[in-house]
Amino acid sequence: MNKTILLEKRPIGKPQLSDFKFVSNEVESINTGEILLKTTYVSVDPYLRGRMSDAKSYVPSFELHKPITSGIVAEVIDSKNNAFKKGDFVSGMLAWKEFQKSTGEGLLKVDASKAPLSTYLGVLGMTGLTAYLGLTEIGKPKKGETIVVSGAAGAVGSVVGQIAKLIGCKVIGIAGTDEKVNMLKSSLGFDKAINYNTTKNMAAAIKEAAPNGVDIYFDNVGGPISDAVLFNINQFARIIICGAISVYNSTELPKSVSVQPFLVKNSALMQGFIVSNYAEKFPEAIKQLSHWLAEGKLTYTETIVEGFDTIPEAFLNLFEGKNSGKMLVKI
Numbered sequence: 001m002n003k004t005i006l007l008e009k010r011p012i013g014k015p016q017l018s019d020f021k022f023v024s025n026e027v028e029s030i031n032t033g034e035i036l037l038k039t040t041y042v043s044v045d046p047y048l049r050g051r052m053s054d055a056k057s058y059v060p061s062f063e064l065h066k067p068i069t070s071g072i073v074a075e076v077i078d079s080k081n082n083a084f085k086k087g088d089f090v091s092g093m094l095a096w097k098e099f100q101k102s103t104g105e106g107l108l109k110v111d112a113s114k115a116p117l118s119t120y121l122g123v124l125g126m127t128g129l130t131a132y133l134g135l136t137e138i139g140k141p142k143k144g145e146t147i148v149v150s151g152a153a154g155a156v157g158s159v160v161g162q163i164a165k166l167i168g169c170k171v172i173g174i175a176g177t178d179e180k181v182n183m184l185k186s187s188l189g190f191d192k193a194i195n196y197n198t199t200k201n202m203a204a205a206i207k208e209a210a211p212n213g214v215d216i217y218f219d220n221v222g223g224p225i226s227d228a229v230l231f232n233i234n235q236f237a238r239i240i241i242c243g244a245i246s247v248y249n250s251t252e253l254p255k256s257v258s259v260q261p262f263l264v265k266n267s268a269l270m271q272g273f274i275v276s277n278y279a280e281k282f283p284e285a286i287k288q289l290s291h292w293l294a295e296g297k298l299t300y301t302e303t304i305v306e307g308f309d310t311i312p313e314a315f316l317n318l319f320e321g322k323n324s325g326k327m328l329v330k331i
């Protein structure tokens, strides 16, 4: 039998386990041109929260009572398609199913001998690409500049900070626990890190960490943390709006400071970033990330939980900050 996870209800506020439903069906048989896949790793990502609502966005909403999809690494266990053979591993947007068939369209072959399979969903996958392309294309960092990264201990943020260090920036991370703050400084080379949960005045703490002001802000969280950064931006600062996890579960319009005076006074740039808009740059970005990894200049952290049944809980735990680095489920 083959388990599948469906979106049972559109979450209101914080998603609940009851928003998901497990069903079992027989494993499908494959026809000519198709492959049968066994799921190996499932990526759970904050942006999936947006797809669970019916609000218009840059990707379509999930349909109710249909399988949820996300980044998945899977093993080809049967093939009637000449492009794939048994034992190949692929990554792509696939359904939350233990087994599924595919024509292979949109799937990339991944090589476990070149990098651990999990990295194709993290540092060498969508979140690594987001970090590299968001930072370089909009942030345009220069040696000696100061960058603040929110969500710094997560999948995207932890890579952003390390790349900025490689470029020669002063890097300040913001995260939710002392453990994460210590990891940023001791393992990932951040110059400073701030625990937003224990800091009363974030604007003052950022000023203390960045006495010469902030040239780049890589924003993963939005909300009051991002408001506090605005008080510290320099002339010609670049602000990359990558995500806003602090408001993804809000049921009311959040109250934020008005950004316009900060941007006008500082001739600053604030731009939304969606990684899929930069698809033509993916090969170049993966090449650079792989190179840094191989040279030992870039490292990565992962939180891997085990078992197909833990997928919904792993997703919910993103909103509780229970992950360091990329959150994955190993099947």
Ligand SMILES: NC(=O)c1ccc[n+]([C@@H]2O[C@H](COP(=O)([O-])OP(=O)(O)OC[C@H]3O[C@@H](n4cnc5c(N)ncnc54)[C@H](OP(=O)(O)O)[C@@H]3O)[C@@H](O)[C@H]2O)c1
Binding pocket: 045, 046, 047, 126, 127, 130, 151, 152, 153, 154, 155, 156, 157, 174, 175, 176, 177, 180, 220, 221, 225, 241, 242, 243, 244, 245, 246, 247, 273, 274, 275, 276, 318, 319, 320, 321, 322, 323, 324, 325, 326, 327
């Ligand atoms: N635009 C794009 O193309 C794109 C692509 C990928 C990701 N993203 C966005 O980038 C951001 C990071 O994604 P990710 O995959 O790297 O996730 P992640 O940072 O690995 O995981 C989420 C983290 O967010 C933090 N968090 C949760 N609730 C928070 C709150 N209320 N206030 C502040 N921080 C909170 C938690 O860390 P703490 O313990 O530090 O709170 C948690 O560990 C998300 O907003 C995501 O939607 C955008």
